[in-house]
Amino acid sequence: MSAPTSIALRGSYRIADEMLFDGVALTMPAGEWSCLLGRSGVGKSTILRLILGLETAGQFEGTIAAGDGKPIGGRASYMAQSDLLLPWLSLRENVVLGVRLRGERPDFDKADAMIAQVGLTDDHAKKPGALSGGMRQRAALARTLMEDCPIVLLDEPFSALDAGTRADMQDLAARVLAGRTVLLVTHDPAEACRLGHHVNVLSATGIAHWPVPESAPIRGVDDPELLHTQASLLSHLRGAA
Numbered sequence: 382m383s384a385p386t387s388i389a390l391r392g393s394y395r396i397a398d399e400m401l402f403d404g405v406a407l408t409m410p411a412g413e414w415s416c417l418l419g420r421s422g423v424g425k426s427t428i429l430r431l432i433l434g435l436e437t438a439g440q441f442e443g444t445i446a447a448g449d450g451k452p453i454g455g456r457a458s459y460m461a462q463s464d465l466l467l468p469w470l471s472l473r474e475n476v477v478l479g480v481r482l483r484g485e486r487p488d489f490d491k492a493d494a495m496i497a498q499v500g501l502t503d504d505h506a507k508k509p510g511a512l513s514g515g516m517r518q519r520a521a522l523a524r525t526l527m528e529d530c531p532i533v534l535l536d537e538p539f540s541a542l543d544a545g546t547r548a549d550m551q552d553l554a555a556r557v558l559a560g561r562t563v564l565l566v567t568h569d570p571a572e573a574c575r576l577g578h579h580v581n582v583l584s585a586t587g588i589a590h591w592p593v594p595e596s597a598p599i600r601g602v603d604d605p606e607l608l609h610t611q612a613s614l615l616s617h618l619r620g621a622a
């Protein structure tokens with residue numbers, strides 16, 4: 382993996398004549414997890430797509446740049462809200478899809494180890510249509526974690542999981558993605574406070590930086606400071622809704 386880099390996005394975004402957000406300044410420090418929260422429809426997924434250089438419905442005015450000055454495309458992996466699993470491929474073939482698309486030889490030992498870590502060994506030969514929503518999300522997570530990219534953008538990657546599995550998958554992602562520049566979009570204040578080196582709340586008028594506990598992520602689910610921080614963040618989000 383090449384060295385991680387910081388990423389900064391500054392600007393405004395409108396759809397047709399409607400301003401969606403203005404005066405946004407989002408910085409993702411190199412090698413750390415930045416979390417992005419905000420009410421539904423405020424533009425969180427749009428920000429991920431803008432960073433990746435993907436098409437969006439509106440127009441962005443501003444700058445998006447990596448700290449090392451190099452292009453972002455080609456060194457970022459992306460887990461979208463929809464799992465993007467190909468229905469005609471087995472779970473195992475879906476997990477190695479990125480490698481195949483680059484014309485490289487899949488490392489099936491690594492893929493099988495990742496499938497085991499997301500708890501899907503017994504299901505590796507099934508097609509996505511035979512998996513539950515949570516199983517599909519774990520398969521998509523395994524595919525994302527297989528990629529050896531220094532920049533990782535995750536759009537609600539744990540939203541379909543039961544509470545216990547969610548905590549396990551957070552632990553796994555934190556371990557596998559340590560040292561990478563990660564942007565995690567989530568609606569869950571507990572998740573953001575557990576995983577984030579930095580927590581950002583997006584609104585129509587900009588980004589608020591939420592203070593995180595002094596302990597380093599990933600934080601224990603029963604860390605008292607974590608519980609206090611996530612409660613005050615939830616109150617803030619309710620007020621902002």
Ligand SMILES: Nc1ncnc2c1ncn2[C@@H]1O[C@H](COP(=O)(O)OP(=O)(O)OP(=O)(O)O)[C@@H](O)[C@H]1O
Nearest residue numbers: 396401419420421422423424425426427428437438
């Ligand atoms: N293809 C599209 N055409 C028109 N408008 C769109 C399109 N995609 C998104 N939008 C609009 O852009 C705005 C931002 O959408 P986005 O998906 O970025 O929000 P979000 O904050 O990620 O929402 P959520 O938390 O519900 O996933 C929304 O108002 C949405 O209606």
